[in-house]
Amino acid sequence: xxxxxxxxxxxxxxxxxxxxxxxxxxxxxxxxxxxxxxxxxxxxxxxxxxxxxxxxxxxxxxxxxxxxxxxxxxxxxxxxxxxxxxxxxxxxxxxxxxxxxxxxxxxxxxxxxxxxxxxxxxxxxxxxxxxxxxxxxxxxxxxxxxxxxxxxxxxxxxxxxxxxxxxxxxxxxxxxxxxxxxxxxxxxxxxxxxxxxxxxxxxxxxxxxxxxxxxxxxxxxxxxxxxxxxxxxxxxxxxxxxxxxxxxxxxxxxxxxxxxxxxxxxxxxxxxxxxxxxxxxxxxxxxxxxxxxxxxxxxxxxxxxxxxxxxxxxxxxxxxxxxxxxxxxxxxxxxxxxxxxxxxxxxxxxxxxxxxxxxxxxxxxxxxxx
Amino acid sequence: xxxxxxxxxxxxxxxxxxxxxxxxxxxxxxxxxxxxxxxxxxxxxxxxxxxxxxxxxxxxxxxxxxxxxxxxxxxxxxxxxxxxxxxxxxxxxxxxxxxxxxxxxxxxxxxxxxxxxxxxxxxxxxxxxxxxxxxxxxxxxxxxxxxxxxxxxxxxxxxxxxxxxxxxxxxxxxxxxxxxxxxxxxxxxxxxxxxxxxxxxxxxxxxxxxxxxxxxxxxxxxxxxxxxxxxxxxxxxxxxxxxxxxxxxxxxxxxxxxxxxxxxxxxxxxxxxxxxxxxxxxxxxxxxxxxxxxxxxxxxxxxxxxxxxxxxxxxxxxxxxxxxxxxxxxxxxxxxxxxxxxxxxxxxxxxxxxxxxxxxxxxxxxxxxx
Numbered sequence: 089x090x091x092x093x094x095x096x097x098x099x100x101x102x103x104x105x106x107x108x109x110x111x112x113x114x115x116x117x118x119x120x121x122x123x124x125x126x127x128x129x130x131x132x133x134x135x136x137x138x139x140x141x142x143x144x145x146x147x148x149x150x151x152x153x154x155x156x157x158x159x160x161x162x163x164x165x166x167x168x169x170x171x172x173x174x175x176x177x178x179x180x181x182x183x184x185x186x187x188x189x190x191x192x193x194x195x196x197x198x199x200x201x202x203x204x205x206x207x208x209x210x211x212x213x214x215x216x217x218x219x220x221x222x223x224x225x226x227x228x229x230x231x232x233x234x235x236x237x238x239x240x241x242x243x244x245x246x247x248x249x250x251x252x253x254x255x256x257x258x259x260x261x262x263x264x265x266x267x268x269x270x271x272x273x274x275x276x277x278x279x280x281x282x283x284x285x286x287x288x289x290x291x292x293x294x295x296x297x298x299x300x301x302x303x304x305x306x307x308x309x310x311x312x313x314x315x316x317x318x319x320x321x322x323x324x325x326x327x328x329x330x331x332x333x334x335x336x337x338x339x340x341x342x343x344x345x346x347x348x349x350x351x352x353x354x355x356x357x358x359x360x361x362x363x364x365x366x367x368x369x370x371x372x373x374x375x376x377x378x379x380x381x382x383x384x385x386x387x388x389x390x391x392x393x394x395x396x397x398x399x400x401x402x403x404x405x406x407x408x409x410x411x412x413x414x415x416x417x418x419x420x421x422x423x424x425x426x427x428x429x430x431x432x433x434x435x436x437x438x439x440x441x442x443x444x445x446x447x448x449x450x451x452x453x454x455x456x457x458x
Numbered sequence: 459x460x461x462x463x464x465x466x467x468x469x470x471x472x473x474x475x476x477x478x479x480x481x482x483x484x485x486x487x488x489x490x491x492x493x494x495x496x497x498x499x500x501x502x503x504x505x506x507x508x509x510x511x512x513x514x515x516x517x518x519x520x521x522x523x524x525x526x527x528x529x530x531x532x533x534x535x536x537x538x539x540x541x542x543x544x545x546x547x548x549x550x551x552x553x554x555x556x557x558x559x560x561x562x563x564x565x566x567x568x569x570x571x572x573x574x575x576x577x578x579x580x581x582x583x584x585x586x587x588x589x590x591x592x593x594x595x596x597x598x599x600x601x602x603x604x605x606x607x608x609x610x611x612x613x614x615x616x617x618x619x620x621x622x623x624x625x626x627x628x629x630x631x632x633x634x635x636x637x638x639x640x641x642x643x644x645x646x647x648x649x650x651x652x653x654x655x656x657x658x659x660x661x662x663x664x665x666x667x668x669x670x671x672x673x674x675x676x677x678x679x680x681x682x683x684x685x686x687x688x689x690x691x692x693x694x695x696x697x698x699x700x701x702x703x704x705x706x707x708x709x710x711x712x713x714x715x716x717x718x719x720x721x722x723x724x725x726x727x728x729x730x731x732x733x734x735x736x737x738x739x740x741x742x743x744x745x746x747x748x749x750x751x752x753x754x755x756x757x758x759x760x761x762x763x764x765x766x767x768x769x770x771x772x773x774x775x776x777x778x779x780x781x782x783x784x785x786x787x788x789x790x791x792x793x794x795x796x797x798x799x800x801x802x803x804x805x806x807x808x809x810x811x812x813x814x815x816x817x818x819x820x821x822x823x824x825x826x827x828x
Contacts, residue, residue, distance in 0.1 A: 238649045321672070323692060354724075
């Protein structure tokens with residue numbers, strides 16, 4: 089029997105929630121073969137939803153009475169509030185009522201809820217955020233994009249393995265090139281954690297390129313960039329900030345001259361394509377990697393388009409459950425990997441033996457068919 | 459007697475050295491009231507210099523027989539080689555034969571040479587790299603831009619004080635706003651070192667804005683952004699990388715359509731102004747802050763324009779020796795600052811009492827007049 093993907097969406101999460109989330113959900117069900125379960129205050133959601141023109145049966149509302157605000161401490165909020173929308177979306181995944189979930193709300197609260205409700209895959213000490221970013225001519229996986237600060241070398245090594253899996257199945261690259269973010273290409277460059285991580289990754293059977301610098305992230309040199317979550321978050325936001333600053337400045341320069349304004353008339357389509365490519369609203373939506381289930385977080389400033397795209401990404405992840413499988417394989421031998429060095433080698437041998445080439449369709453229908 | 463500023467320049471440092479350095483030096487003496495001392499292999503420099511059209515007496519060559527290559531380990535190279543150009547420029551400053559020095563070579567070797575030869579200002583445990591970057595409508599001081607990894611809270615606090623001084627005298631802001639780079643605005647956000655640093659800076663009398671995120675760096679929210687050198691270097695290079703990636707992509711989009719190409723004809727001046735603003739060649743040149751003397755490092759990929767601009771920056775720093783004075787004041791009470799908390803307060807009080815408003819001209823002529 090055909091399985092329609094079900095996605096639980098935190099209707100109350102994000103700077104423009106619930107309005108932008110509801111509009112985004114309506115857009116998503118118009119484009120994708122999925123059902124969206126909007127989780128949040130029914131009293132607020134229902135009237136807004138009625139104004140949307142989309143098939144009624146494709147958007148279901150589930151009530152949750154409380155909300156974690158963007159500026160709240162995730163731990164405190166989740167301890168104090170029992171019935172939050174951000175926790176409930178993970179509970180729906182745990183219960184099998186949804187295949188995956190998505191929130192544009194407090195990302196720390198999303199990660200914490202995911203951890204509490206779904207738990208981690210075997211062998212993962214700390215889940216991380218895997219972002220897929222546009223580059224000059226392709227895409228790159230950046231992880232950790234902000235879940236963990238003060239990561240240890242074994243955390244970064246686990247991120248590398250998860251990044252390998254994510255790049256394989258989202259970018260379709262057989263042996264993704266893994267780069268370790270540092271401040272120089274040479275093995276000795278970087279801080280203590282990075283220098284130790286380099287030595288371990290060098291011994292692994294990952295396709296380890298070595299260190300990469302900030303300037304290499306968007307230059308299609310590697311497929312995966314591994315870093316601590318503090319650094320990854322700064323990279324992500326610096327990148328966004330630069331794009332925004334350049335955009336503002338470019339507009340000002342163009343408007344400052346008559347010729348510029350005239351030329352703009354002709355260049356508008358090119359500039360629009362350009363903007364589309366680097367607009368977070370187009371690619372926003374990062375996977376909570378290493379959870380025992382699929383959760384996606386979207387940018388807090390998500391507008392309806394960004395919400396729709398984040399739901400699309402969640403949908404894709406739900407379809408390719410195989411990504412989870414690979415991770416399960418990688419993670420299943422964590423005890424080994426934790427003691428590093430030669431043992432990393434054994435794990436990879438183990439993984440290679442199992443030859444993880446699975447059929448996408450099989451895995452989608454077999455696992456969750458209804 | 460009128461004092462002409464003398465700048466020692468490492469002729470052998472940088473990817474395009476010595477050619478680009480010599481051309482840049484010739485451009486610089488054409489624009490600035492300074493003498494450049496080119497340090498390096500006389501046999502190589504002299505014939506190249508003769509091809510430049512600039513007043514002979516304004517560029518002096520000093521011989522140094524050895525070079526630290528860009529890819530060499532700074533420590534090993536400086537131990538093995540006794541007569542390197544990158545060390546000699548600092549020796550000229552130490553001896554009073556130059557007012558300041560500049561290198562586009564191995565930045566680690568420059569910092570190490572500066573440390574060995576000039577030493578640090580009283581109270582500075584670790585010097586740092588202070589970069590001045592273009593923002594949407596102004597400039598921002600970023601530090602540390604790459605000298606120190608694994609900085610401790612007291613290092614970051616010292617960077618903040620040095621950044622305060624640098625912003626005062628280069629950006630001309632009376633009480634520069636200081637931001638601490640983190641991954642969220644709230645005080646509790648960030649890694650361990652950042653969270654501790656926040657608490658100390660909060661107690662200081664600096665104009666401390668609080669945490670800033672990567673996206674805020676270029677948005678004119680603060681005048682100084684304080685971070686560890688690993689993070690600062692990644693930020694700097696990510697920023698450059700994004701600018702480059704966007705440029706490449708923008709060109710491709712424009713060329714892809716006839717209309718785009720037509721429009722470009724009119725927009726070229728606007729795009730050129732835009733490029734100029736964000737081109738590292740225009741602003742390249744970062745101060746080695748906290749050394750007991752003035753040293754500037756330029757981008758390794760510096761072309762003649764970038765070299766010229768780095769020399770201009772060095773010149774400005776040499777003229778405004780007052781920046782050094784402020785730092786000396788700030789740094790002079792380091793023992794106090796090292797034990798943090800309330801004592802930070804005392805130091806600032808001490809500084810305020812001394813009222814550091816000095817006359818620029820006085821300080822330039824009095825200190826080094828010849």
